[in-house]
Amino acid sequence: MRKTFLEETVLFVSIIKWAILATLVGLVVGLSTTVFLKALGLSGAAVQGHRYYFLLLPLALFLSSLLVKHLAPDAEGHGTEKVIEAVHKRWGKIKLMVVPVKLVATIITLAFGGSAGKEGPCAQIGAGMASSMADLLKLTKEDRKKLVICGISAGFAAVFGTPIAGALFAVEVLVLGKVLQEVLFPALVAAIVSFQIATSFGIHYFHQAILLPRFSQLLLMEMLLAGVFFGLVALLLVEALKLAETYAKKLPVGKPWLGLVGGAILAGLALIFSPLYLGLGVETLEAAINGGPVPPLAFLGKILFTAITLSMGGSGGILTPVFFIGSTAGSALAQLFHLNTGAFAAIGMVALLAGAANTPIAASVMAIEILGPQIGPYAAIACLVSYTAAGHRSVYASQILGVSKS
Amino acid sequence: MRKTFLEETVLFVSIIKWAILATLVGLVVGLSTTVFLKALGLSGAAVQGHRYYFLLLPLALFLSSLLVKHLAPDAEGHGTEKVIEAVHKRWGKIKLMVVPVKLVATIITLAFGGSAGKEGPCAQIGAGMASSMADLLKLTKEDRKKLVICGISAGFAAVFGTPIAGALFAVEVLVLGKVLQEVLFPALVAAIVSFQIATSFGIHYFHQAILLPRFSQLLLMEMLLAGVFFGLVALLLVEALKLAETYAKKLPVGKPWLGLVGGAILAGLALIFSPLYLGLGVETLEAAINGGPVPPLAFLGKILFTAITLSMGGSGGILTPVFFIGSTAGSALAQLFHLNTGAFAAIGMVALLAGAANTPIAASVMAIEILGPQIGPYAAIACLVSYTAAGHRSVYASQILGVSKS
Numbered sequence: 001m002r003k004t005f006l007e008e009t010v011l012f013v014s015i016i017k018w019a020i021l022a023t024l025v026g027l028v029v030g031l032s033t034t035v036f037l038k039a040l041g042l043s044g045a046a047v048q049g050h051r052y053y054f055l056l057l058p059l060a061l062f063l064s065s066l067l068v069k070h071l072a073p074d075a076e077g078h079g080t081e082k083v084i085e086a087v088h089k090r091w092g093k094i095k096l097m098v099v100p101v102k103l104v105a106t107i108i109t110l111a112f113g114g115s116a117g118k119e120g121p122c123a124q125i126g127a128g129m130a131s132s133m134a135d136l137l138k139l140t141k142e143d144r145k146k147l148v149i150c151g152i153s154a155g156f157a158a159v160f161g162t163p164i165a166g167a168l169f170a171v172e173v174l175v176l177g178k179v180l181q182e183v184l185f186p187a188l189v190a191a192i193v194s195f196q197i198a199t200s201f202g203i204h205y206f207h208q209a210i211l212l213p214r215f216s217q218l219l220l221m222e223m224l225l226a227g228v229f230f231g232l233v234a235l236l237l238v239e240a241l242k243l244a245e246t247y248a249k250k251l252p253v254g255k256p257w258l259g260l261v262g263g264a265i266l267a268g269l270a271l272i273f274s275p276l277y278l279g280l281g282v283e284t285l286e287a288a289i290n291g292g293p294v295p296p297l298a299f300l301g302k303i304l305f306t307a308i309t310l311s312m313g314g315s316g317g318i319l320t321p322v323f324f325i326g327s328t329a330g331s332a333l334a335q336l337f338h339l340n341t342g343a344f345a346a347i348g349m350v351a352l353l354a355g356a357a358n359t360p361i362a363a364s365v366m367a368i369e370i371l372g373p374q375i376g377p378y379a380a381i382a383c384l385v386s387y388t389a390a391g392h393r394s395v396y397a398s399q400i401l402g403v404s405k406s
Numbered sequence: 407m408r409k410t411f412l413e414e415t416v417l418f419v420s421i422i423k424w425a426i427l428a429t430l431v432g433l434v435v436g437l438s439t440t441v442f443l444k445a446l447g448l449s450g451a452a453v454q455g456h457r458y459y460f461l462l463l464p465l466a467l468f469l470s471s472l473l474v475k476h477l478a479p480d481a482e483g484h485g486t487e488k489v490i491e492a493v494h495k496r497w498g499k500i501k502l503m504v505v506p507v508k509l510v511a512t513i514i515t516l517a518f519g520g521s522a523g524k525e526g527p528c529a530q531i532g533a534g535m536a537s538s539m540a541d542l543l544k545l546t547k548e549d550r551k552k553l554v555i556c557g558i559s560a561g562f563a564a565v566f567g568t569p570i571a572g573a574l575f576a577v578e579v580l581v582l583g584k585v586l587q588e589v590l591f592p593a594l595v596a597a598i599v600s601f602q603i604a605t606s607f608g609i610h611y612f613h614q615a616i617l618l619p620r621f622s623q624l625l626l627m628e629m630l631l632a633g634v635f636f637g638l639v640a641l642l643l644v645e646a647l648k649l650a651e652t653y654a655k656k657l658p659v660g661k662p663w664l665g666l667v668g669g670a671i672l673a674g675l676a677l678i679f680s681p682l683y684l685g686l687g688v689e690t691l692e693a694a695i696n697g698g699p700v701p702p703l704a705f706l707g708k709i710l711f712t713a714i715t716l717s718m719g720g721s722g723g724i725l726t727p728v729f730f731i732g733s734t735a736g737s738a739l740a741q742l743f744h745l746n747t748g749a750f751a752a753i754g755m756v757a758l759l760a761g762a763a764n765t766p767i768a769a770s771v772m773a774i775e776i777l778g779p780q781i782g783p784y785a786a787i788a789c790l791v792s793y794t795a796a797g798h799r800s801v802y803a804s805q806i807l808g809v810s811k812s
Contacts, residue, residue: 004641007797011811012634015794019630163783164770179585182809184766185790192626192783220598224425228418235410360590364570365771373779377569377598384591388421391413403588405417 015185021143022150022186024133026193029126029154033194034201036103036122037159043111044279053112054270054278058263060112064105065256065313072101078310078318078395079120083127083152084174085398091141092148094131098124105315113270113278114263115305119159120317126151126194146183149174153187154194161198161205163191165366172359176394177403179361206282208289209372210346220381226333226344227351227382231389233329234355237303237322238393244307255313262312266305277305281324288327289349289371291342296335298328318395319353326352346371347382354383355390358399363387421591427549428556428592430539432599435532435560439600440607442509442528443565449517450685459518460676460684464669466518470511471662471719478507484716484724484801485526489533489558490580491804497547498554500537504530511721519676519684520669521711525565526723532557532600552589555580559593560600566725567604567611569597571772578765582800583809585767612688614695615778616752626787632739632750633757633788637795639735640761643709643728644799650713661719668718672711683711687730694733695755695777697748705735724801725759732758752777753788760789761796764805769793 047053068075074082075098086094106121130151134144149170157166167188171180199205212219253261270278276295281302288294295301306321330348334341346367354363360383367379388405453459474481480488481504492500512527536557540550555576563572573594577586605611618625659667676684682701687708694700701707712727736754740747752773760769766789773785794811 004797008638008641008795011637011794011797014811015630015634015791164786167786168767177587179587179767181583181585181766182811185787185794188783188786188790189626189630192787193623196623217599217602220595224421224595228421231417232414235414239410360587361574361585361767368774368779369782373774376775377594380570380573380594381591381598384594385421388417388591389414391410391417405420405588 018186022189025130025150026154026190028129030194030197032125033122033158034198043107047111056112057267058260060108061259061263061313064108064315065259067105069255072097074098075102079124081396092145094128096132099128109314109316114309114314116316117320119319122155122159123152126155149183150186150190154190157191157195158198162366162369163195165362166191168362172362175400175402176358210375223378223382227385228389230351230386231355234390240303240307244311248311259313277301280320285324285327288331288345294328294331296332299325322352322356323349351382351386355386356395360384360387424592428595431536431556432560432596434535436600436603438531439528439564440604449513453517462518463673464666466514467665467669467719470514470721471665473511478503480504481508485530487802498551500534502538505534515720515722520715520720522722523726525725528561528565529558532561555589556592556596560596563597563601564604568772568775569601571768572597574768575765578768581806581808582764616781629784629788633791634795636757636792637761640796646709646713650717654717665719683707686726691730691733694737694751700734700737702738705731728762729755757788757792761792762801766790766793
């Protein structure tokens with residue numbers, strides 16, 4: 001009886017403590033993510049009115065790289081990756097300087113057409129804020145680690161408008177094959193608060209209910225095979241990012257000058273092929289999910305543009321490109337076999353996330369949050385197959401292998 | 407390159423192998439669960455027309471206990487618990503005889519008013535079928551274990567009509583604080599197939615979209631505190647089950663005669679108080695979620711009736727009572743503080759599952775599958791808090807402690 005009372009007191013105190021700490025993280029991250037998203041929208045609108053705005057890309061990548069190199073070398077790379085590294089190697093310790101530098105560098109990269117995502121910076125901004133908060137409150141290093149995971153969660157939730165998926169992503173992305181269930185409660189509180197803050201400041205999110213035909217074993221088999229395809233696309237993306245990194249290091253130009261080269265290549269490719277693969281590419285992603293036509297090889301184009309941007313001085317995340325690549329790959333697959341393009345694009349979006357980031361549960365729940373519960377079982381099948389088929393690799397090199405997939 | 411090809415071949419073969427095996431489990435479990443549910447419905451309709459049908463409870467519990475004791479002692483207890491034990495101690499080995507015995511014993515118990523659940527037997531039937539299938543196909547013991555987990559998943563999915571939650575439950579329930587992500591794919595395939603089989607044979611499921619007011623930090627705080635309450639109710643339930651077990655063993659009557667005593671106590675209690683707590687109690691559960699009035703102490707009544715039934719010769723699961731107890735507790739809490747009774751009953755249902763079975767992710771997803779996505783974040787908060795507040799105990803005594811909660 002006394003033992004039970006003691007146990008309950010400890011657990012109750014822990015619940016209250018983490019509810020408060022996570023709410024604080026949610027507030028801070030919600031506000032800073034809102035600032036970032038608003039600034040991103042304004043800068044994009046200011047710059048992208050001109051048809052050849054992307055010709056300034058060499059300058060933009062140079063500036064972004066210069067900023068990062070001199071002010072906060074920790075802000076390098078795509079955000080979430082650096083946070084995972086900080087959690088595993090430094091108990092989540094992240095310098096506060098990372099926050100403004102990452103914010104500005106990413107806005108410069110994206111506004112002028114660099115191909116990258118908006119969630120990575122938010123995760124890094126969130127984690128940086130959380131880490132500084134932990135220092136300010138003199139928390140233990142175990143608690144700082146938890147708080148930083150809340151930062152990832154809150155950033156994801158505010159960027160994509162999916163609080164449950166955000167929390168699941170944060171506890172799934174650190175170790176391949178493992179879910180850090182003990183951090184799920186604070187991660188969820190932070191995610192909900194941050195998402196609500198962003199909503200209340202007028203940030204809008206993409207939602208689209210996908211209606212599918214009545215269940216058939218055939219459709220399930222199609223989704224399963226599509227999952228294998230998305231897993232292989234995830235593999236291709238990870239290998240392309242690695243390859244680009246290796247080649248970029250071999251070039252006789254160092255950072256920040258590498259940005260000039262990378263920007264020039266991107267601008268040239270955009271002139272020759274299409275500016276479709278520049279920036280976030282949200283219009284193309286949404287068009288694909290709405291069932292509209294997209295170029296069949298769009299996913300390869302986006303892989304190329306993203307690999308160049310991220311390896312040659314650009315700053316930004318990886319998930320918005322992942323969604324673009326997944327949805328256009330799904331649309332292409334559906335066109336090839338005369339299937340429902342919108343549904344396969346939607347499934348592709350989340351299945352590529354599952355395969356590339358090794359977060360099948362978060363990806364399945366994200367499908368339900370964005371696309372409605374009806375698509376749930378199909379999305380979950382495609383996500384789990386893609387996750388398995390992608391093998392033991394990740395867009396996040398710092399992810400630790402926990403449990404093998406087969 | 408060659409290494410990648412080899413890795414991909416292994417993973418691809420594993421995907422196909424488990425898609426086929428899990429589909430087989432889904433088919434077999436879907437069919438046997440349908441038979442069980444139909445038989446349960448028919449027997450209930452035949453018996454419960456009479457007002458004092460429950461006066462035959464002593465005989466029913468005696469018969470149920472007799473059957474189990476002589477034909478399949480492994481079929482004792484509430485089903486899922488035995489399956490968890492088999493997975494941890496005998497690589498999932500379960501005798502086929504368990505299947506018909508559990509089926510008949512549970513139908514006798516429930517039809518005459520024993521307070522128990524219908525999911526445990528289905529999990530045990532599913533796991534027993536899967537184990538025999540593994541022997542028939544001469545699978546390794548590691549593969550048998552996976553297949554048995556698919557059996558739990560398929561049983562849960564077909565009983566409650568929630569395939570994703572079923573699969574998550576099966577991979578969450580074996581080890582406290584851990585998710586067996588590597589079995590999630592086959593578990594989900596089995597769950598979807600089994601659910602679809604049951605649906606196609608006309609099994610209906612309870613679905614009720616719960617609409618909540620606009621987000622407020624207050625509502626979130628209320629859900630958080632409600633989560634603490636549900637966690638404590640879960641604690642009470644687990645302790646009551648243990649206590650009843652201890653007292654039943656101390657009685658000078660052995661099985662199957664214990665059934666006579668237990669049945670007599672239950673019939674007496676039903677005469678004195680109310681027959682409300684007999685059987686599955688689905689009407690009360692649904693009334694609570696629809697916002698209807700329920701007796702404020704109904705959850706205590708159900709805990710009492712269930713503890714007696716399961717410790718004194720009755721056969722059946724624990725989750726249907728868990729849902730009854732959770733929803734009526736939620737309704738009582740909401741009445742006390744003048745809150746939305748339907749919403750808190752719905753949250754209580756899943757939050758008690760999270761706390762009693764230590765499956766917060768499955769419970770949150772179940773909320774979305776049954777109650778719609780709008781309730782998702784609130785349900786997830788309540789589930790995670792309840793899970794934490796319930797401490798390191800479980801309605802499944804064989805559940806292994808993986809990771810501590812605080």
